[in-house]
Amino acid sequence: MKVYTIRDIAEMAGVSVTTVSRVLNHRPDVNQATRKKVEEIIRDCHFVGNSNARGLKQGNEVIGVVIRGRSNPFLSSLAEAILDRADTVPDNFVTEYIDEKDDEFQTAVRMTRQNHVKGLIFVGSLIDDRVRAIKGMDVPMVFTTVNAETAALPRASSIAVDDRAMGRLVAEELLSLGHTRIAVFGSNPVAGDSLAMRFSGFCEAFAERGLTYDKTLYRETRFSYDAGYEVAKVFFEERPDATALFAMSDTVAVGAIRALKDLGRSVPGDVSIVGFDGIDISRFMVPRLTTVEQPVGEIARRSVNLLLDMMEKRAAPRHILVEALFRKRESIAQCSRT
């Protein structure tokens, strides 16, 4: 099973390597008959150009997709959607999947500094360390989350749902069902980031009704089934007065449902629950989970477009908010206590 080069093909077709290259790259200045013959031979030999040689010569554009928290189904599905989308873009773009583990991230940073990585998309929020590391990197970046610090970077775009509005909407829905003592499980919010916005929108809804949100009902947690379970188990024993929960990640909501069941409390009978993200499983939970569904496909598509625009057309950074959908399902009900 020989591995053919462009030269072999040229020889077999009785043309020069240049002509074969032209055929390969769909350039116009080659005769129809010649093109056809070359294409035929290429097909017969199952010839595929050597991507290293092409990359070396042309200087291909590597774009990195950095993901933090793959155990979160929302983030991993978003990352996959982005990779999928990136693979369909016309030409020599190579996509690199970068886990935000220490060494892998460091390599990515070095490669970026060396101009081998020409663009970055970040999935999931970055920890402070990382933000410091990417400051001063002069490549286009796209964040799928809102963050005041990264938004200030000169070449950073962002695309995310309107967290403030959705946070407010969640509060309004729960308040209108009579809930006032609503637990909120968030995660390590930094001033001006997605989670902080969600929370501030949430509090605004209280303010609009002349109420103030009781911040002793707020807890921090990692976004995973396990963490959600643990924090809920402890919280609802401490605070049996809470009648509802807004979990800023569906994973946490799922863990909390399980924990409440173990505590002998019913959902939504005793506690109403709203999640965030709209992961697949949310439609199949018992009870079906009320959640804010993020448009994964749209975010994926547009984040890649944003990056490409900045890379190719040197477009200015943009900060886009997309529509999320409030999915009202079985996990919330009228408040039964006052």
Added chain:
Amino acid sequence: MKVYTIRDIAEMAGVSVTTVSRVLNHRPDVNQATRKKVEEIIRDCHFVGNSNARGLKQGNEVIGVVIRGRSNPFLSSLAEAILDRADTVPDNFVTEYIDEKDDEFQTAVRMTRQNHVKGLIFVGSLIDDRVRAIKGMDVPMVFTTVNAETAALPRASSIAVDDRAMGRLVAEELLSLGHTRIAVFGSNPVAGDSLAMRFSGFCEAFAERGLTYDKTLYRETRFSYDAGYEVAKVFFEERPDATALFAMSDTVAVGAIRALKDLGRSVPGDVSIVGFDGIDISRFMVPRLTTVEQPVGEIARRSVNLLLDMMEKRAAPRHILVEALFRKRESIAQCSRT
């Protein structure tokens, strides 16, 4: 932000490009002092070698990970574990994530025929078309599923749980709880593949007790939440006599739990359910899902090792069975009907 080449580094260090290359590749024949100086300059410049150039010269080894059915959390987590593992192997191995979509698969096949892909790992069962396509490809392959046809390929290894034994175990557990009318939701089994083995082990347990499994209780379905929901909804209306379900994928089990709830049947009160795979969510379902947990990490690690052994040491193909764990949880109970 200049992008340095090995030549720039050489000039700055006052040595030849070869010496720099030697330092880069940790070769012994270079003086300590020289090495240190070169390394310093490399660090200062954030220099990273051009992978295309290296790949072109050395001919890097590309291994492809082909995945079918990413919507299944088990398969996607297995695929990620494999990619993770593959990224830690010492040297110039490039891992390519290949979705089993038509065009992507075709490209992979072409690249493989062209000897650009030097090894393949398949995650999830292949459809017949694909099996035909990979026949006659002369590269090492590893399957994470059992299949009589692929097992016959001269350079194919496999690693999977002992499906027959686990199928038998599931049946034994349910039989010992008094269940005899047990639905089985499988998927398109081919003689001698994982699913067929599971089913035949399952039937064997019946035979050993002098029973024969009633095959009208068997249904086929895709492995997804949605499909599981749909098939269960229809099935349990048709066959209210079934007292248990063995779903060959946790996703199907999850869908079925939801469907039974909608039909007003309780799990495990009216119907006991056993899944397969051990996806994360299984521990958090209400009720917690009894399942056969596959050792994802071990399968990932060993599949990469198997492939590497075949590629580098030209080791003979091996067919390995690993231990799965029966996780008895809340979704099964004593049968209440006869």
Added chain:
DNA sequence: GCCGAAAACGTTACCGTTACCGTTTCCGGA
């Protein structure tokens, strides 16, 4: 002091492809 081996380093020819310049062929119009 000389020899020879080993250590340290340099020269240079590739790897497969593309792109810059050519060159050749063909053809319509003056």
Added chain:
DNA sequence: TCCGGAAACGGTAACGGTAACGTTTTCGGC
């Protein structure tokens, strides 16, 4: 008939590394 230009195609120098091979230097042993 000749000319000019477009269409079609070819020769060859890069791209940035690596490695085979050649050269110089060092140094211990006799």
